[in-house]
Amino acid sequence: MFTAPEGKRKSADKTMTLTEAFKLFINNGDSIAFSGMGGSQCVAHTYELIRLGYRGMTLFGDSPCEAGDMLIGAGVVNRIEVAWCAYAVAGLGHNYRRAVEESIPAKIEVKEYSNYTMGLRFLSGAMNLPFLPTKSLLGSDLPTYNPEIKEMECPYTGERLALVPAARPDVAVVHVSRADKRGNCQNLGFISNAENIGRAAKKTIVTCEELVSTDEIRRNANLTFLPEYCVDAVVEVPFASHPWNFPYAYAYDIPFHAQQMEAYRTREGFLNWLDEWCFAAGSWDGYLRKVGWDRLFKLQQVERRFTLSSI
């Protein structure tokens, strides 16, 4: 039986570097989940996991892009429970395809859900419930190939329901607009599954585009979607989603992404990319320098022109 897991780390200052946070809270073989949906992807985090050489991990995700395809290609992840994996408009998930179709670089185990039902799995974990019911999945082939999706007859109405089990990753990595040192997180823009991933996980690492004071958090308390008691570590990582967009911060660098996707078509192309952008760059700062701060600044500046927010 599952008993309520221990609370998160308590501290008035949880800030550290990304490398420190990963080394402290992530182990080989852990299950992990990332926030983001299309935009706000955890890209810096993906590169860091690869750089640190993690192995044997399980990924819980809704529709991961980099955090799915790259971690599979780099051999970090060998088991995924997801709804989708590709790069949307930019391109297909060639690493994912190679792994499933040809076991390159290795065979991976796949359990499939839909975006909503992955969302419900995180919600379920966040609520400390072992499952949640839904009307998705019924009649489709997702339950055919995934025995963890169960069906039940409602004890109140007799109607058919699909059940999905709670997702309780060992580690959540959540990237947000702003956070304070204690771990209070606010987003301008969509939340994706971040609020539940951050609660469901045993350990939660928050990164933010901008570190702010607790007074700033208190001024807009309705924006806080993840309070400090859900959070173990806080890291300021600006531009952590590049080449993806981050709402109210910077536009999507789709020309960069298209180029990257072109490289990923072949296994060598992908490995060369890793050598150049992940290992040789040495850190996310190195990656950003390589992208060029003038380019990043333009992505930020063009985004400002679209912004109405008064916050």
Place this chain on the structure above:
Amino acid sequence: MFTAPEGKRKSADKTMTLTEAFKLFINNGDSIAFSGMGGSQCVAHTYELIRLGYRGMTLFGDSPCEAGDMLIGAGVVNRIEVAWCAYAVAGLGHNYRRAVEESIPAKIEVKEYSNYTMGLRFLSGAMNLPFLPTKSLLGSDLPTYNPEIKEMECPYTGERLALVPAARPDVAVVHVSRADKRGNCQNLGFISNAENIGRAAKKTIVTCEELVSTDEIRRNANLTFLPEYCVDAVVEVPFASHPWNFPYAYAYDIPFHAQQMEAYRTREGFLNWLDEWCFAAGSWDGYLRKVGWDRLFKLQQVERRFTLSSI
């Protein structure tokens, strides 16, 4: 079997008066739910329901104060599904007590839940699911006297769970900080169960302290907890929670409330109160005039001194 209920009314301008909204969307015998928790109570709405002479209603609520006790005392409601009913620091729910203990003014039927599980019932209705599981209620006497609380063994873990059925009131009455004419609702301060009550109900009447433009809504889209497609009617009703507080708007008028509670100790006291403050006042405007705008202004002004919000 429950199929997805029809969407709400579509219109770019859903504004009307409270009386119009009630006459249009509320019928005798309907089930109804109100937003608020301690503060932000739907008081104006309670008086209006009584004034319009509704009968035979069922109340779904978490911890209603006026909307529970007064509607019972006035004979509007004869069935309640709630977690609690009283006036907190101000006093006991004498009408509720008289109804249960002595069938005055009439016998009422009571189904009891806890605050969380009423919250889950509204969430369940909002999600169009027939029930949700919980770890509350287990081992207590709430299931003993409420057969609608079922128990099940989790098909994944074998652990014991309590189940609560969805609450799907005919009408929701939700009072918010600000809304636009289309029904997009934002709160500064807590949300109580408003986001789910407004979604779970077949028809949803929104009242707001302040009507704002849709552009103002768009500037702070992260504050919108109830979008327009959940809403049928919008009414601007300032000070609708008096004597209760409303966050970022006005302080709790607890001296007034204490006086009111004193009157409610006896049945005559309560009926006299209704005559004077509900019927003779004639409308919520009449009530507010009777309270005195100078007093209301002071409650507003003193609240401003405590406010940090930058929104």
Place this chain on the structure above:
Amino acid sequence: MVYATDYTLAELLVATAAREIKDGDVVFVGVGIPGLGAGLARLTHAPNMIMAMECGSIGSQAYRLVLGIGDNACVENAICNTSLWRLFSDQQRGYFDVGMVGGAQVDKYGNLNSTVIIDNRSYQQPKTRLPGSGGANDIASSARKTILMINMQARRFIEKVDYITSPGYLDGYDARERAGLPGGGPAAIITDKCIMRFCPVTKEAYVASVHPGVTIEEVKSLVSWNLKVSPDLQKTEPPTAEQVKITRTLDPEGIYLRGGLRNLTFDRYIEMLENSRDVLSKAFMKKLYNGSADRC
């Protein structure tokens, strides 16, 4: 109504998708041609339409092309930014009128596959691994109606899909209801050759209209079952001149309309965003203040 005389197939499809949206509809929108269709509807006959995007943003009013379901365009001037689970719960509640879904295979009951092409191999090690459901299964399960968009090829339009990712009418008749699915199911399949609709009784797809220049024989040859045809077969309505003009404004670099992503330089991209900000904000203001939408 002035029909365009000069338009591409992509522009026809955008207009066709747009016509499936009524004013006031809440639409679960993706990117690409269906997304352009939604954008076009918003700027023409459906100014009060509300777009819902999977990331959790509702009612955006973007002055640029939407480049992803979590693009900043999705939150731009949105009426509500929320969570993925809440957005999909609202759909499960019945609040979403239209959902647009695509796939790699479809069958005569509108069941879609976007998961795997098995082709004599296995689900675990298929011929082609596709991205998977994403939100498609959920949209197909719960939207009041779905519009399917898929290009015609005999290997795509098959008797039985390898894997039902997004349920249509399952085995037809009342199979969908019996499965417990709350949404209404597919209302149309928009293809590059024709529009199919579904028999209200059997729930089998039939050709309702063929696109200009396409014969019914060509359509039938691209379907691997004996495709039914409406006795009242129509010609698909071409886009109007206004629709084409607005469509091109929405996607000035032809990213979706002409596969223009590959040649897009960074400078051209930034320039596209800046122009688009000015052009589309004017287009919206014109529509909203002079058109049929109330501005409040």
Place this chain on the structure above:
Amino acid sequence: MVYATDYTLAELLVATAAREIKDGDVVFVGVGIPGLGAGLARLTHAPNMIMAMECGSIGSQAYRLVLGIGDNACVENAICNTSLWRLFSDQQRGYFDVGMVGGAQVDKYGNLNSTVIIDNRSYQQPKTRLPGSGGANDIASSARKTILMINMQARRFIEKVDYITSPGYLDGYDARERAGLPGGGPAAIITDKCIMRFCPVTKEAYVASVHPGVTIEEVKSLVSWNLKVSPDLQKTEPPTAEQVKITRTLDPEGIYLRGGLRNLTFDRYIEMLENSRDVLSKAFMKKLYNGSADRC
């Protein structure tokens, strides 16, 4: 540590409640004496404590007395304003360290009744209808530990409560775990005469300390079962002078400390709020900037 020499029973209870809270605890707070206890803890030994209120507000820093679980004081300078269901879900997830619960009856296993005094009548038509669970059942089910607060009377401390609103250890031993309850159960009963704690094995309540001036005989006479007493019975620690001073600052009109609501005029109330704004904001600033809490 300078103990107060001049203090009321209410002030002792506030200090006793405060001592159950550790720095950094997330505390599910109500109003009245327990609420004052939480406020006192925050301004003394637990500056990093986080208060959670049922309405959905988390981490308030109120410069006034909290007059309800949805009072504006609950959102004042909060770190997070959210929904009721989310707040309680966080508790069910195990994030809340301490919950404070009261009731009209309690039994030796810490089960509380705040629903009905049946007294030879029925649940449906009881002798006394009480307000009901509110959030008490949920707190008692899921908080890591609960602190019960109830005044002693033989008709309140009974062998078996009329109705279990808030589960304690049910029938003792492992009954609570077997029922599937995730929270840790009661850690103490704070009464107006003594503090009781629970045997780690049998889960039966025993007297751990008696308040100054109270005899163990008096305590036992107010309990309708054969109450166990710690072999190491203590005298309850009195409040410190600082605790009493701060407690009085928190409730200057004695609304909770002296039942001062009845005589509170509107003008005195407004004046109380305005003074309290100034006095408490200074007290917080002093604590937060000079004390042990990091201000970031």
